[in-house]
Amino acid sequence: MELNTQHFKDLLLKESETLEEQLASIGRKNPDDAEDWEAVATDLDEDNADEFDVAEDKENFDNNKAELDQLEIQLNEVKSALQRIEDGEYGKCEICDKGIEEDRLEANPSAKTCKEHMN
Numbered sequence: 355m356e357l358n359t360q361h362f363k364d365l366l367l368k369e370s371e372t373l374e375e376q377l378a379s380i381g382r383k384n385p386d387d388a389e390d391w392e393a394v395a396t397d398l399d400e401d402n403a404d405e406f407d408v409a410e411d412k413e414n415f416d417n418n419k420a421e422l423d424q425l426e427i428q429l430n431e432v433k434s435a436l437q438r439i440e441d442g443e444y445g446k447c448e449i450c451d452k453g454i455e456e457d458r459l460e461a462n463p464s465a466k467t468c469k470e471h472m473n
Contacts, residue, residue, distance in 0.1 A: 373429040380418040393419040435464040
């Protein structure tokens with residue numbers, strides 16, 4: 355059975371949009387590299403803030419950085435899956451070259467491997 359790649363492309367484009375929105379809520383695109391995102395610090399005036407506010411601000415930045423890194427990985431996986439659709443390689447396991455099960459792709463449209471080879 356042949357995959358309806360348009361269906362999966364639509365899912366991936368929607369996921370990409372959602373990820374971009376989430377990234378924009380905690381970071382910004384790197385002005386030097388439009389494919390890269392970076393966490394942004396708040397405009398806390400450290401000279402006039404107490405040490406607890408400064409510590410909380412740094413902790414929030416670190417948490418945002420970790421979340422941003424994970425979202426960026428997911429976005430890159432989605433972009434890679436969209437490219438595989440364009441290249442006619444979507445839905446093939448990168449390990450055994452067999453078809454990836456449709457229910458696996460429904461659950462994770464950016465999957466690169468079949469169920470047998472998933473992590």
